[in-house]
Amino acid sequence: MLHLQQINKIFNEGTSDEKIALDQINLTLEKGDFVTVIGSNGAGKSTLMNMISGVLSPDVGKIQIENKDVTRLPEFKRSKFIGRVFQDPMAGTAPSMTIEENLAMAFSRNKSRALRKGVDKNRKEFFKESLKTLHLNLENRLNAKVGLLSGGERQALSLLMATFTQPSILLLDEHTAALDPSRARLITDLTKELVEKDQLTTIMVTHNMQQALDLGNRLIMMDKGQIILEVKEEEKKKLTIDLLMKEFQKIRGETMLSDKTLLSID
Numbered sequence: 491m492l493h494l495q496q497i498n499k500i501f502n503e504g505t506s507d508e509k510i511a512l513d514q515i516n517l518t519l520e521k522g523d524f525v526t527v528i529g530s531n532g533a534g535k536s537t538l539m540n541m542i543s544g545v546l547s548p549d550v551g552k553i554q555i556e557n558k559d560v561t562r563l564p565e566f567k568r569s570k571f572i573g574r575v576f577q578d579p580m581a582g583t584a585p586s587m588t589i590e591e592n593l594a595m596a597f598s599r600n601k602s603r604a605l606r607k608g609v610d611k612n613r614k615e616f617f618k619e620s621l622k623t624l625h626l627n628l629e630n631r632l633n634a635k636v637g638l639l640s641g642g643e644r645q646a647l648s649l650l651m652a653t654f655t656q657p658s659i660l661l662l663d664e665h666t667a668a669l670d671p672s673r674a675r676l677i678t679d680l681t682k683e684l685v686e687k688d689q690l691t692t693i694m695v696t697h698n699m700q701q702a703l704d705l706g707n708r709l710i711m712m713d714k715g716q717i718i719l720e721v722k723e724e725e726k727k728k729l730t731i732d733l734l735m736k737e738f739q740k741i742r743g744e745t746m747l748s749d750k751t752l753l754s755i756d
C-alpha cells in the first residue's frame with residue numbers, strides 16, 4: 491500500500507547549515523493501517539509527510555504507493571493517491587468559493603476513482619450525504635462561502651474533502667493543533683469515524699500524546715530523522731503516556747549518553 495525504502499533527505503548538504511532531516515527511513519503501511527507519528531521538534535515528521543505527498547523528493551530511496559513507484563512523481567501527479575489535511579484550517583479550502591464548489595474541486599481531483607463508484611450523476615446528493623457525516627448541518631449550507639465558516643467547521647470540511655474520494659493514503663499533519671480543545675475533540679472524533687468507515691490508510695502527525703495513543707493501530711516515534719520506536723496493535727493498546735514518556739526518556743537518554751561519549755572523545 492505504502493512502502494518507504496531507505497529514504498534519506500539532507501538539506502543544505504556540504505554546508506555549515508547541513509541538516510539530516512530523514513535518515514534511512516523504512517516504513518510499510520498495509521491497507522487500513524492508521525499510524526500516529528510523534529517526535530520532538532525537528533525530528534523530521536513534516537519532511538516525512540512532504541516526502542510521501544511529493545512536495546519533496548528523497549536524495550536516496552524509493553517510495554511506492556499501491557505498488558507503483560512514485561519516487562520521482564511530482565506532487566500534482568501524486569495528488570490523486572493522496573488526501574492531506576494541514577494544521578492551518580485556512581490551508582485546505584478556498585474561502586471565496588462555496589462549500590459545494592470546494593467539494594466539487596476535491597471530487598474532480600480524484601474523479602477516476604469516484605467515477606468508478608458511480609456517484610457522478612448524483613453529485614449534489616452525494617455531497618449532501620457526505621456532509622451529513624460531519625454532524626455540523628453543513629449539508630444545508632451548500633451555497634455558503636467557506637470563508638464564513640468557523641475554524642472547526644473549515645477543518646471538518648477539509649477532512650471531508652481529503653477523505654470522501656477514498657485516497658490511497660491520508661496524511662494528517664497536526665490537523666487539530668490550531669483548534670480550541672472542544673473543536674479539536676470534534677475533529678479527532680470525526681477523524682476516527684471517517685477513517686474507520688472506509689478503512690483509510692492513514693498517517694497522522696501529532697504533538698498530543700493522548701491523541702497518538704487514542705487513534706490508530708500503530709504508533710511511531712521519530713528523533714533526529716530516524717524512526718526510533720514502533721509500536722503495533724495489542725502492544726499499542728497497552729501504551730500509556732507515562733510508558734511513552736519513559737520510553738522517550740530512555741531513548742533520548744541513550745542519545746545524550748552517546749553525545750557525551752563523543753564529546754569526551756573530542
Ligand SMILES: Nc1ncnc2c1ncn2[C@@H]1O[C@H](COP(=O)(O)OP(=O)(O)OP(=O)(O)O)[C@@H](O)[C@H]1O
Nearest residue numbers: 501509510511529530531532533534535536537538
Ligand atoms: N527546507 C528546509 N531547508 C533546510 N532545513 C530544513 C528544511 N525543512 C526542514 N529542515 C530541517 O530538517 C529538520 C526536520 O524538520 P521537520 O520540519 O521535518 O521536523 P518536524 O519533526 O516536523 O518538527 P516540528 O515538530 O517542529 O514541526 C529540522 O532540523 C529542520 O530545521
